[in-house]
Amino acid sequence: MHSLSEMATMPATTMSGSGGHEMISGGTFSNCGSSTSSVGHLGADGGSFVPTSSQDEAMDELGPVSRDRCNTWPMRRPNLDINAQTSPLIHEEIPEEENDLYDSSEHIGRLGGSSTNSNGVLHSPDANSTYSEVSSPVMNGVSPTESNEVSSNSKKSTTRRNAWGNMSYADLITQAILQSPDKRLTLSQVYEWMVQNVPYFRDKGDSNRRRASLPIIHCLSSTRPQRRRFFFVALNRSVLSLLHHYCWPTFLRSSFAHTSLVIRSQLCSTFFLAVCFSLPIFLISPLPAATMEASSSVDDDFVPEPRERCYTWPMQQFVYDQPPPQMMTSPMMREPTVGQMLTSTPSSSNMGAHLMPLGMHMVPGGSHGVNMNNPMSGGSAGGGPIPKKKRCRKKPTDQLAQKKPNPWGEDSYSDIIAKALESAPDGRLKLNEIYQWFSDNIPYFRDRSSQEEAAGWKNSIRHNLSLHSRFMRIQNEGAGKSSWWVINPDAKPGRNPRRRERATTIDVTNKAALDKSRGRARKKIKDLRCGQIIGSVNCMAGSQASIVSHDLYDEESMQGNFEPVFRPRTQSNLSVPGSSARVSPSMEQPFDDLDFPPWVDTASNMAIPNDIVDRTDQMRIDAARCGIGNNGNMNAYAQQQHQMQQIKQEPKIIKQENGAPPSYHELNSVRGPCAQNPLLRTQMTPPGKYQPMNMYQAYGNWGAAGVPVSAHACGVQQQSQSLGSALPIDLENLTLPDQPLMDVDMDVESLLRHELSQTRDHQLNFDL
DNA sequence: CTATGTAAACAAC
DNA sequence: GTTGTTTACATAG
Ligand SMILES: [Mg+2]
Numbered sequence: 133m134h135s136l137s138e139m140a141t142m143p144a145t146t147m148s149g150s151g152g153h154e155m156i157s158g159g160t161f162s163n164c165g166s167s168t169s170s171v172g173h174l175g176a177d178g179g180s181f182v183p184t185s186s187q188d189e190a191m192d193e194l195g196p197v198s199r200d201r202c203n204t205w206p207m208r209r210p211n212l213d214i215n216a217q218t219s220p221l222i223h224e225e226i227p228e229e230e231n232d233l234y235d236s237s238e239h240i241g242r243l244g245g246s247s248t249n250s251n252g253v254l255h256s257p258d259a260n261s262t263y264s265e266v267s268s269p270v271m272n273g274v275s276p277t278e279s280n281e282v283s284s285n286s287k288k289s290t291t292r293r294n295a296w297g298n299m300s301y302a303d304l305i306t307q308a309i310l311q312s313p314d315k316r317l318t319l320s321q322v323y324e325w326m327v328q329n330v331p332y333f334r335d336k337g338d339s340n341r342r343r344a345s346l347p348i349i350h351c352l353s354s355t356r357p358q359r360r361r362f363f364f365v366a367l368n369r370s371v372l373s374l375l376h377h378y379c380w381p382t383f384l385r386s387s388f389a390h391t392s393l394v395i396r397s398q399l400c401s402t403f404f405l406a407v408c409f410s411l412p413i414f415l416i417s418p419l420p421a422a423t424m425e426a427s428s429s430v431d432d433d434f435v436p437e438p439r440e441r442c443y444t445w446p447m448q449q450f451v452y453d454q455p456p457p458q459m460m461t462s463p464m465m466r467e468p469t470v471g472q473m474l475t476s477t478p479s480s481s482n483m484g485a486h487l488m489p490l491g492m493h494m495v496p497g498g499s500h501g502v503n504m505n506n507p508m509s510g511g512s513a514g515g516g517p518i519p520k521k522k523r524c525r526k527k528p529t530d531q532l533a534q535k536k537p538n539p540w541g542e543d544s545y546s547d548i549i550a551k552a553l554e555s556a557p558d559g560r561l562k563l564n565e566i567y568q569w570f571s572d573n574i575p576y577f578r579d580r581s582s583q584e585e586a587a588g589w590k591n592s593i594r595h596n597l598s599l600h601s602r603f604m605r606i607q608n609e610g611a612g613k614s615s616w617w618v619i620n621p622d623a624k625p626g627r628n629p630r631r632r633e634r635a636t637t638i639d640v641t642n643k644a645a646l647d648k649s650r651g652r653a654r655k656k657i658k659d660l661r662c663g664q665i666i667g668s669v670n671c672m673a674g675s676q677a678s679i680v681s682h683d684l685y686d687e688e689s690m691q692g693n694f695e696p697v698f699r700p701r702t703q704s705n706l707s708v709p710g711s712s713a714r715v716s717p718s719m720e721q722p723f724d725d726l727d728f729p730p731w732v733d734t735a736s737n738m739a740i741p742n743d744i745v746d747r748t749d750q751m752r753i754d755a756a757r758c759g760i761g762n763n764g765n766m767n768a769y770a771q772q773q774h775q776m777q778q779i780k781q782e783p784k785i786i787k788q789e790n791g792a793p794p795s796y797h798e799l800n801s802v803r804g805p806c807a808q809n810p811l812l813r814t815q816m817t818p819p820g821k822y823q824p825m826n827m828y829q830a831y832g833n834w835g836a837a838g839v840p841v842s843a844h845a846c847g848v849q850q851q852s853q854s855l856g857s858a859l860p861i862d863l864e865n866l867t868l869p870d871q872p873l874m875d876v877d878m879d880v881e882s883l884l885r886h887e888l889s890q891t892r893d894h895q896l897n898f899d900l
Numbered sequence: 901c902t903a904t905g906t907a908a909a910c911a912a913c
Numbered sequence: 914g915t916t917g918t919t920t921a922c923a924t925a926g
Contacts, residue, residue, distance in 0.1 A: 544904060563916060592905065598918050614916060
């Protein structure tokens with residue numbers, strides 16, 4: 133079994149009341165609350181938050197300092213009156229939700245139907261109905277004909293918010309979950325429920341497509357009202373990091389009681405996001421009685437206490453001592469998450485015994501570094517095409533005898549990289565940090581740290597990072613900054629690249645020919661770049677390619693996909709083998725490895741963004757407003773982060789137009805309105821610093837205890853301000869297949885923006 | 901065959 | 914020189 137550390141190491145993240153307020157008001161985002169309780173009271177009273185002028189003032193007080201330009205979060209928008217009009221309805225419901233928001237179908241119905249409940253009202257799920265037996269739970273209480281009419285009628289109706297009725301996705305999901313026996317469903321079961329119970333989705337057909345593999349479990353069965361709040365748990369660090377970079381906050385259990393409103397609203401977004409992106413997120417009520425109370429003591433001990441501090445900072449870190457029961461026993465957990473797979477490599481326990489038998493100069497195995505064997509291997513150096521001598525890499529007999537696949541041990545580069553990333557406090561490392569991790573933790577590489585010797589294995593690391601969709605690069609905005617590398621939680625476990633084999637089939641005998649052909653290819657590309665229309669598009673192989681903003685290169689032509697004038701180093705130029713012309717992105721299935729609801733127009737609606745801009749290092753924190761007085765409540769890590777933030781404070785950023793036209797980064801910055809997480813590690817903290825086990829010898833214990841806890845705080849609110857007011861309100865609008873400029877990148881952005889717009893709009897759509 | 905390691909070309913920074 | 918992406922090729926299973 134997997135230890136829980138890899139999936140339940142929860143970063144402490146709380147949302148400050150001010151954050152919640154900002155989210156609603158559309159004001160600026162503050163990463164920090166105040167040290168006083170004035171801001172925190174939002175959570176203290178259980179979410180009875182109402183945007184008032186006084187709070188607005190408080191907000192202003194706490195708001196970020198003025199800045200020239202928003203590189204980390206959107207600038208304050210003048211006014212979002214639209215929200216003010218749309219929100220109150222839902223808004224007013226929230227404060228009172230203490231009593232059973234989720235068990236009250238009426239509430240849900242009301243949320244779903246803003247004006248009339250004729251269609252949106254949901255009756256309480258039949259107590260006898262089981263998940264599998266529900267006939268048409270969504271339309272309970274609605275006459276068959278009526279319901280049918282509602283859902284099948286696609287024409288716009290002013291009384292209907294969505295094509296299927298007034299219920300939001302969250303409403304539907306909630307219904308599905310509530311009607312399940314265990315009050316929890318996997319994502320695929322949610323899909324199934326949708327398809328089975330909502331005619332609109334049923335009609336979309338293809339219910340078996342893109343089944344979810346990663347579960348969302350929603351436990352709402354807590355009997356104690358005070359615990360009937362939600363937070364979500366990223367099951368592993370990978371997800372965590374992704375959430376993190378998406379700016380979806382994760383929460384400590386200790387924080388939820390104070391931030392229920394925020395959490396709920398965040399949850400809704402996350403909820404939806406989870407559905408769309410198949411994030412393995414657990415949605416659980418605070419220690420749901422049904423699933424956790426029985427076996428987990430964590431719950432019972434846990435009593436959230438009010439606290440006076442910035443709720444964006446972690447107070448304490450919450451770590452499951454053991455996996456939540458459902459994770460261990462639930463049959464729904466069919467497919468392991470990436471993180472689980474990473475840590476479930478067989479036998480790494482012998483890593484500890486992995487003695488480097490040979491001195492660093494004996495170099496039994498690897499041909500890395502100074503390779504004596506092949507003096508000609510410097511391919512391009514020579515003047516002319518030198519026939520390349522065949523490489524001969526025989527595995528040394530002693531290594532064979534040890535059954536070790538590699539001179540350093542069992543794990544592949546990929547495995548080691550993954551472990552490095554997982555060991556990182558934020559689940560992310562930069563390339564050189566990965567290098568360092570190798571050197572620090574694995575003797576073999578440590579012994580080959582010289583520039584010359586390291587070139588080989590570093591190359592291999594880079595190669596692996598690029599090659600495997602398992603790893604995801606996150607753009608680190610800022611000149612000269614290398615990207616963050618994280619585990620890609622959406623990577624498909626099994627299959628991966630199908631491009632490697634080509635070499636074996638190509639019969640090119642000498643390097644000259646190879647280079648020549650390569651040159652031709654290059655030339656061809658360059659020619660094409662000069663204006664020819666090519667039928668390929670930057671596409672994703674697996675989920676591995678970077679997402680390219682077509683806004684950049686392809687202003688308005690959906691027909692002609694011009695190659696970019698140049699390809700950013702970090703941008704894949706791969707085209708899909710087999711499908712040359714992909715004029716219509718929805719035709720091909722470049723996202724087969726992604727799990728989307730069947731009815732979702734995957735190609736047009738979303739994709740896993742592999743390029744995410746991270747502007748962590750650019751945030752500016754006003755330390756004075758961050759509740760510094762309560763450091764005693766922080767864990768060491770948080771304190772360190774805190775100090776760092778105080779130290780940092782560099783107002784710089786403001787990376788203005790470098791003379792360049794709307795750059796790739798610029799566009800990325802729009803797409804990835806990721807927040808700067810005040811708790812994110814910066815470059816000032818070396819990756820290995822928080823590692824309890826720094827030795828590769830302890831390798832086998834990874835996953836058990838080796839993953840340090842990290843604290844994350846990530847506000848989602850600030851994103852909302854960047855959203856145009858013209859954003860579609862209904863998800864439907866985003867899934868229209870004929871939306872122009874529809875492409876991977878575009879869709880991610882729009883999806884996120886949509887989500888954010890929902891958030892801004894007071895959870896108009898997704899609030900439960 | 902696939903998975904992996906290694907080398908290297910190339911490009912952008 | 915570094916960071917990334919790809920391709921090529923070799924070996925093991
Ligand atoms: Mg990759």
